Amino acid sequence: MKQADSWPLFETMKRKRTFEEVSAHIKSLVLKGSLKPGAKLPPEAEIARQLGVGRQTVREAFRLLELSGFVRIKRGLGGGPIIVDTVLDTLSTALHDAVTLQRVSFEELTNARLVVEKGVIERLLQKLEPSDTTRLRENIVQARGKLAMNLPAFEENIQFHILLASASRNQVFVVTMRAIMPIMADFLSRRKQTLSTSKKVVDAHEEILEAVIDGRKEESIKKLEEHLLELGKGFGVPSKRRMTKQQG
């Protein structure tokens, strides 16, 4: 595959690098369904032998497959490459990178969140399943538990919004929120977090959740807007301007 096979007919074709071909080959097997999550691949050395390439080439191919979310590498005895499906995580980090690179402002982030989460809530009003209700209420309980121990419920409060998106059963929303929330958290972590602000957030979450469960549409959306605008205070997010009018 290195010095051999100079194929005169297609000399003009951009010759893909060997590791890319190896990666594409395995990726196609996964996309085709021949390799399903849980499947165990032979060790690097064996794959290299079978494909007639060097071990380094196989390793670089696996770097691509790992980052794409198709493969996980386990070290040690009984280890090796395992087919997984973490493409949605890949998608989240890619979006995270894209948003970070564009240097979006907190205001843009808040506006985007508002649009997405309003969309999420509108769907939840029609089809919020009991299991989701349970998960969301558990989140509130855990948050209150932390507060009772005088600890801020930072992670729980982030997780609440991701759980909300998950309940919509739309992976695009889930991925978007999973990409956006860490950036929001990064912004928010720069100002002092008191227990009382953390408590206010949990209270707001609970109000939103109960309004959604009861199907009170206007109230749930109003609470959501108030909540996000409250968070935006001090970050240049206008709190007075009506950001989105519900009725024209």
Place this chain on the structure above:
Amino acid sequence: MKQADSWPLFETMKRKRTFEEVSAHIKSLVLKGSLKPGAKLPPEAEIARQLGVGRQTVREAFRLLELSGFVRIKRGLGGGPIIVDTVLDTLSTALHDAVTLQRVSFEELTNARLVVEKGVIERLLQKLEPSDTTRLRENIVQARGKLAMNLPAFEENIQFHILLASASRNQVFVVTMRAIMPIMADFLSRRKQTLSTSKKVVDAHEEILEAVIDGRKEESIKKLEEHLLELGKGFGVPSKRRMTKQQG
């Protein structure tokens, strides 16, 4: 970095692989803005020397950076790693993979688009700038030009929605749409495209645009919904169910 530095204090911490650390290091420089697109990095060997790691390690790090859209490798004399920004392509292929693996359906994609584009339009009603109006109208003109030559206006019709998002001045929307639209295009290209369908799309775009320019909110959103549902026909997107009710 290999046999040295056994750091007894934090022995339990999951030690990241060296190539991951190298990748994360360079990535952070890009995200921080220290390295901007166009910047040329030293050759592999030099980087390896400077960081005190092997060349293969640097190579594997660059595989990650390449796939993430931060770096491009140029071969030959005067080549080497160059900082680029193709993160959005990465994002699109990741989304494409997710769709192919059926982790995201066309219906989810359409619903997400609807939510985002409705949010975009609501903002445009308040602050659509003349330059954006010009750009969008030019898009329509170009599309009609192609149709007049009996050519489908495929690219223009995709571009319309991205221009719409750009006009919102919210990078999160732009990034999202630029990730979604290539996938939509891929779906739609699988069914036969006639000139008349292409013309219908341009007509719909023009109607939406003029409604937005005139500030006719209900009409612009209604037209958008109709347009997207029309596109979704034959892909499992329900066209009768009210996907989002505007008033409760």
Place this chain on the structure above:
DNA sequence: TCACATTTGTCCGTATGTATC
């Protein structure tokens, strides 16, 4: 607890392909 086998992680040396001057 202690070897031991397996597999990835990392390094080095070398040769070849490739683009530029």
Place this chain on the structure above:
DNA sequence: AGATACATACGGACAAATGTG
């Protein structure tokens, strides 16, 4: 066309991690 500088790919070696007896 030849020289140069770089990535690409190979092979071999050892370290580190991980599971097993």
